[in-house]
Amino acid sequence: MIFRLALTTLFLFSNVNFAQQPATSSQTILDALQQKAELTKNSLVKNVVFENIGPTVMSGRVTDLAVNPENPNEFYVGYASGGVWHTTNNGTTFVPILDTSETQNVGDIAVDWNTRTIWVGTGENNSSRSSYAGIGVLKSTDNGTTWENMGLEDSHHIGRILINPKNPDEVIVGVTGHLYSANQERGIYKTTNGGKTWSQKLFIDEMSGIIDLQTNPNNFNLMFASSWTKDRKAWNFDGSGTNSAIFKSTDAGNTWTKVSTENSGFPTGQGVGRIGLAVYDDTIVYAVHDNQSRRPSEEKKETSNILSKEDFKTMTAQAFLSLEDDKLNAYLKTNGFQEKYRSDNVKQMVRSGNVKPVDLASYLEDANSMMIDTPVIGTEVYKSTDGGMTWKKTHDTYLDDIYYSYGYYFGHIYVAPNNADNVYIYGVPIVKSKDGGKTFTSISAENVHADHHALWINPKNPDHLINGNDGGVNITYDDGENWIKNNSASVGQFYAINVDNEEPYNVYGGLQDNGVWMGANNAREDNGWQQSGQYPWKSIMGGDGMQIQIDNRDHDVVYTGFQFGNYFRLNLKTDEQTYIQPKHELGENPYRFNWQTPILLSPHNQDILYLGGNKLLRSMNQGNDWAAISEDLTNGGKKGNVAYGTISSISESPLQFGLLYTGSDDGLIHVTKNSGGDWKNISNTLPKSLWVSRLVASQHKKERVYATLNGYRWDDFKVYVYMSDDYGSTWKDISSNIPASPVNVIKEDPENENVLYLGTDNGAYVSFNQGQTWEIFRKGLPNVAIHDIVVQPKAKHLLLGTHGRSIYKTNIAPLQLMNDNLNANTTTLFDIENIRHSSRWGSSWSSWFEAYEPKIDVAFYSNVSEEKMIKIYSEKGALLNEMNTKADKGFNYTVYDLTITEKGRKALLKENTSLDITKAKNDKYYLAKGTYSIKIGSESTQFEVE
Secondary structure (H helix, E strand, O other): OOOOOOOOOOEOOOOOOOOOOOOOOHHHHHHHHHHHHHHHHHOOOOOOOOEEEEOOOOOOOEEEEEEOOOOOOOEEEEEOOOEEEEEOOOOOOOEEOOOOOOOOOEEEEEEEOOOOEEEEEEOOOOOOOOOOOOOOEEEEOOOOOOOEEOOOOOOOOEEEEEEEOOEEEEEEEEEOOOOOOOOOOOEEEEEOOOOOOOEEEEOOEOOEEEEEEEEEOOEEEEEEEEEEEOEEOOOOEEOOOOOOEEEEEOOOOOOOEEOOOOOOOOOOOOOEEEEEEEEOOOOOEEEEEEEEEEOOOOOOOOOOOOOOHHHHHOOOHHHHHOOOHHHHHHHHHHOOOOOOOOHHHHHHHHHHOOOOOOHHHHOOOOOOOOOOOOOEEEEEEEEEOOOOOOOEEOOOOOOOOOOOOOHHHOOEEEEOOOOOOOEEEEOOOEEEEOOOOOOOEEOOOOOOOOOEEEEEEOOOOOOOEEEEEOOEEEEEOOOOOOOEEOOOOOOOEEEEEEEOOOOOOEEEEEEOOOEEEEEEOOOOOOOHHHHHOOOOEEEEEOOOOOOOEEOOOOOOEEEEEEOOOEEEEEEOOOOEEEEOOOOOOOOOOOOOOOOOOOEEEOOOOOOOEEEEOOOEEEEOOOOOOOEEOOOOOOOOOOOEOOOOOOEEEEEEOOOOOOOEEEEEOOOOEEEEOOOOOOOEEOOOOOOOOOEEEEEEEOOOOOOOEEEEEEOHHHOOOOOEEEEEOOOOOOOEEOOOOOOOOOEEEEEEOOOOOOOEEEEEOOEEEEEOOOOOOOEEOOOOOOOOOEEEEEEEOOOOEEEEEEEOOOEEEEEOHHHHOOOHHHHHOOEEEOOOOOEOOOOOEOOOOOOOOOOEOOOEEEEEEEOOOEEEEEEEEEOOOOEEEEEEEEEOOEEEEEEEOOEEOHHHHHHHHHHOOOOOOOOOOOOOEEOOOEEEEEEEOOEEEEEEEO
């Protein structure tokens, strides 16, 4: 969260009644995972291979670290939605080890290094907008080759796991619980038999879970835990409550006593927020607290000659008209009022009664940036020297600029194992104290990302730190004076992706807290850029990266931005940035913009740009000027501190200009057939109050539209997918056999109207019959959230923007040919791309490097699972090579390395005596230039070696 936008104000909009969606049961989720496994086994597309194209350098959000105390070159990293990665070379390279599990969502990891047993608490313990739920506690005894679910399936989010160093079967788990709903499976759980059975040792209430759990490194019997009362809704987050507190156990978690009592010195009551803990020994304990109580009002400051918005809230019209023009213009210009609002015309508006002075204050107070008059206390550090019985704040002044307004996102404190006065706080920056928390200094650096979540301090060398943040992993050996960046894992959290029409085409993507990046789709993801200095991907925008639109007339003109509708028109050739966020009219209510504000360039005219607030806004001149072409297309907002009642999806028919659809985050879908002349609500027969995650106007039939709804923000994981062939007058449910998981995106194939692609929080699917049945993609894809899907029509590539494992790509040319004939024929061979001949085949430029071996993909469809013989023939019919392959029912892919046998070589030389086919350095013969055919049974297709 590089751009800090305050979310602590109470926004007052119309209070619409919302139907509470029931949270999906853990049994339904487990059944869905079993259903998904069966789908994978029988999927027609299970052999379609996806390639991860990165990028990697910006990395993604780390939630935890587990470091080998005897060999710190080995450690594990848990990413919020990107799995667990293992390194044995101090972070030079990482290997993913959670890919065989049913989730990539990680809250905490713990390792018993004696038995090499790994425990993963699934479900991130932060409470951000994309903190995905888990499926319980996972365990592996073979370094991630296999994983066993050990229970606590309804926990959703797990804060901490502790393993008894003397008994690896004794494990304590702090469960945060559901993010968006109440549940019983919260608190502290313990097993003494390696997870076979669990016993709940501490339960506070259905809205309060355990966010942190720590033990004395030298005394496992002594433990401290912090509970957190929170209530998140799509429109509001309350991160404090009377049951947020600190608890202590002296019997290894069997019994607990609340120690943050009214007489303890630690804050109590409604304002107690998230608490993080650090235990030095049996007596010294630290706590970091996000105090949500209000600060005492400061004495009124001296009168300033500069106007502020507060001045206008009580100003009379007469006083306003008496203001000096220069003074008023300074306020208008400084605060970004549109050019048309300058002293003369604003005074005329007030004089005529069309505008009141208070409107000059409310103009600035939209639902995304308004701040309360009295801020919260915020970050505090407390210390106990008597084992948690009494607490004292360590500092005299406010610790500002640690959490900003995102205290729910942070909450970790660490103490060096060799010095009780060396303390580290994790927030937006990293700050350390050498005097027990009295004073702090920053140890952030230019190559260390902001927003910090995990720290490991080497007990044998406390200057050696490993840090996990929103931008991956950093290592220091001098206590933060200098840092190494260790980002080779492809764990980017993409919100949205797009492509242009260049050759090779470029891929664009907006990421959580890592801005917007672009790069060629075929860019090599290797370490060569460290030598050349040219990383193949380029950052083009900061903040939390959002949607991207590329002008198809000039790919250097790009529209993108960051959270809450802060969009820009970029010229990548000249590096110009033009801010284009629409502004409401003076006297009107401010627009409400979603965190992921949707934008769309009209497919009919690339000067026309649409942007969704609570109204649909349109620019006819590339974002320079805007006009609302609708009234409010939402339920009107809702009382809370998060922008809500906003448009979340926009689509315009490629077949008719002005045929537009909008969907809102509060469940409404509207259509206009005349560019906003009139609008019709077409969502009355659909489930209520769900987030409209995607609308797609068909490119094959003007009347057709697709809609996906998402219940994630209700902990409702059911599948909601619909299609209409009459502009949304009636809807057909096409969710069919998709296992339960919130749906983020649907995409229509540009060539075959029967083919649809879909992404959920747990995988990607394709339908060949307009949603009657769905097949699951799996090869090369972990079980990760799919946030966006794009098809590059000319290259025939399908790209998946994942929220945790960056971007994946595959060729869908064979899939676009799916029809009834494929199932009727035993085998169908698809076209094979030609390949350019090279004298490098089978050799390398140095004897110290492996030989370069070419390959082509042989794609075919089989209507039955069986062994098949693939044969390669010359243009005149000579058999050059053959190979067996095991075919599954569905799409199959075999790699042919372009080699020929000795017998095939002789036959080819006999056909063409001018050829010179000699053995390559790797002792293989390769095809010469020419035309060849590949056959499977009676099916044949040709390709050329050029």
